[in-house]
Amino acid sequence: MKNTLLVLGFILLFISCNQATKQQILVSNSEELEQAIKDVKAGDHIVLKNGVFKDVAIKFMGEGTEAKPIKLSAETPGKVFIEGTSSLEISGNYLEVSGLFFRNGHSPKTNVIAFRTSKKQVANHSKVTNCVILDFNNLERDQDNLWVQFYGKHNELSNCYIAGKTNGGPTVRVDLKGNQSIRNYHKIINNHFGPRPRKGGARGETIQLGSSFTSMSPSNTTIANNLFEECNGEVEIISSKTNFNVIKNNVFYKSEGSVVTRHGNYVTVDGNYFIGDGVNDQFGGIRIINTGHWVINNLFYKIKGKNFRSPIAVMNGIPKSPLNRYNQVTDVVVAYNTFVDSDAPFQFGVGQNLAQKDVLPKSEIRSARALRTEVVNNVIYNSKGDASPIIEHDKADGVTFKSNVIDNNGVAIKNAHGLISKDLTLSDIGTNLAVPITGFDDVEIYKGFDFDVITKDLIGNSRGNSNQIGAILKSENINLDLLDKSKYGANWYSNVVEVKAPKIHAVSNATEIQTAITAAENGDIIELADGTFNISESLMINKTITIQSKGNSVIVYNGEAKTPALALHPYGKLTLKNLKLKGNNTNYAFASLKENMYNHFGLDVVDSEISNFNYALKVYKQSFSEEITFKNTSILNCENGIELSEETNDRGDYNTEYLTIDNCTFNNVKQNVVDYYRGGYDESTIGGNLLITNSTFTNCGAKERNKRLLNHNGIVNVNIQNNIFKNNNVRFVSILWGAKNNIESRNTVTNSGKIKTEENLVMTLMY
Secondary structure, three states: OHHHHHHHHHHHHHHHHHHHHOOEEEEOOHHHHHHHHHHOOOOOEEEEOOEEEEOOEEEEEEEOOOOOOEEEEEOOOOOEEEEEEOEEEEEEEOEEEEOEEEEEEEOOOOEEEEOEOOOOOEEEOOEEEOOEEEOOOOOOOOOOOEEEEEOOEOOEEEOOEEEOOOOOOOOEEEOOOOHHHOOOOOEEEOOEEOOEOOOOOOOOOOEEEOOHHHOOOEOOOEEEOOEEEOEOOOOEEEEEOOEOOEEEOOEEEOOOOEEEOOOOOOOEEEOOEEEOOOOOOOOOOEEEOOEOOEEEOOEEEOOOOOHHHOOEEEEOEOOOOOOOOOOOOEOOEEEOOEEEOOOOOEEEEEOOOHHHOOOOOHHHOOOEOOEOEEEEOOEEEOOOOOOOOEEEOOOOOOEEEEOOEEEOOOOOOOOOOOOEEOOOOEEEEEOOEEEEOOOOOOOOOOOOOOHHHOOEOOOOOEOOOOOOOOOOOOOOOOOEOOOOHHHOOOOOOOOOOOOOOOOEEEEOOOHHHHHHHHHOOOOOEEEEOOEEEEEOOOEEEOOEEEEEEEEEEEEEEOOOOOOEEEEEOOOOEEEEEEEEEEOOOOOEEEEEOOOOOOOOEEEEEEOOEEEOOOEEEEOOOOOOEEEEEEEOOEEEEEEEEEEEOOOOOOOOOOOEEEEEEEOOEEEEEEEEEEEEOOOOEOOOOOOOEEEEEOOEEEOOOOOOOOOEOEEOOOOOEEEEEOOEEEOOOOOEEEEEEOOOEEEEEOOEEEOOOEEEEEOOOOOOEOO
16 A cells, blocks of 8 residues: 555656656747746647747747647637738747748748748658648748758658748758757648749749759758649749658649759659649659659659650760769669650650850750669650650650550550550549559559569559559559648648639729729729729729629720829739720829739739830849730831840849730830840740730831830740731831741731841840
């Protein structure tokens, strides 16, 4: 009995002592938080009271232990809002942050969340989890920063939702500067990376592992079990620039980019899903550069990406390449992957640029082909045959092709490289997802060096006793739900938005227009009655809105010179339909803000007439729209037309991704008729898209200083088709960039100069 009481006493004493070393500290403002952090001990839990913490610079420092981590969390996850000019820095050991919502602001520093508080004080064994960062953008697009920046070792970003970054810089970056951050074994797991809009220039990656100048260092970072949804910032979704990283079991859904082994070596890309829509040719796969990578067990479903964004893009390198350019591909394995309705899944010599040797220095010529690379045990299924499933931009003479199967729906293959033709059947493996998993039992598996380390298939089945080619082994009742968003990100946040029917706001006089716009919700319609609406102040567009005429309406803008009738603010996405818009020859029809365009705008002008303005559209530097469209519209008697040409830093930036002009009339537009500029040799973006079709240009360009009617210098994708150019006082209608995707056809040119193609444009090197 005494022994029992003695043991009980020791237990109670231990519990009492343990509780004494732990405490929960509730704080309600930044001063209390700062004091709590100063006093914190291993095992303590700092709780931020529900509410808004504005303009706070949180420096969370402490020395926890594995058994007694120090925690900083929201009283209720998702009910603590970090707003204004705010940031979070972490240093020490075994620290945990959870439940915070970063919104309605930006960081005044180079990062929103950093795993360090100074160059020497870094975090180790620490994590940020169950948090949200949403639209936490700097005020200007060129003010680059990072939203999460890793330093130290064994840190984790998990179960977070992160979306909406529009300014420059990767969303997440792992830095390896200093021995304290090399061989870091960080984990980026179970997150939902929501839409990252097109940036319109470089520096728009979702995740970047290291940099060019730490690319020889081992990182050992794991990116696993994340959902990447519409991550469209640039051509690289994940840019791996260090060694020994693992990118595994992620879902890339409708994302305009690729996983890229940009620098560094020995990256494993295993068991990922790349899902497109079978239409968009920007949705990409995996682009391979450098040495020793293993690309295994991946599924590419309806990926239509071309060239840099093709399902598997193996690049040419630069001989003796500097660290920040393109090293030759060597000793790479591409095995056990499955491709379903994905165009030209294997492309080799991507990026070879021998045709541009006259305008590029020798150090930029990518002529080094892949060596000692194995493309084996893969399965291709095409419901519509593809004559070129393998494309050689340069010879693939350093590549071994073995045991690859294709069902090409009866279409002959030009460049087979030993592809084995089979009749395959698709099996459903989940919602809107079907792949071939049988029909190639008789194909002998290629067994390369070290292939015994590939022990499982895409969904975790053992390859031990019943192995076969392709990403998925024969299995019964596979039912994947890859797009169940509850599996990823913060458990208290959803980005699913309820679709509401638009409300129509009827407007009968000019004074009611701005009132109606202010009262409207996203998607609503402002409908003007017949008649003339005289306005003298700009209408502010800061939401998704349609302004249309009920029948025959005219807006006459008498505002000051250089001010717009319709001011396009951040988040302002305007559709103007069936309206006449008239100016006083000194003001603008549409314009973005001159500064603080911290989020994108959009413009769609349909069945309308724009006349007597200084500018039909003026887009200022650091403003960006994913799409600008003019359709069935006349632009008449304007000093300037459509100008998107202020991104002159020659860093690859531009003002819109897609400029579409269809079935429009331009008459007496004196200069900048269409002026759309991108400067610098850059391949980290789509490169801009200009489509001009079925339109008529008459008596335009009289004051154009360079005597060019359509200015689209540096835009990669240009299509000028089926237009009429008549009596335009210019030397050139257009100068096309032959080395890029610039084409024209079926245009009628009368007394308007000519359309010329220059194969290679001389442009500023960015690197």
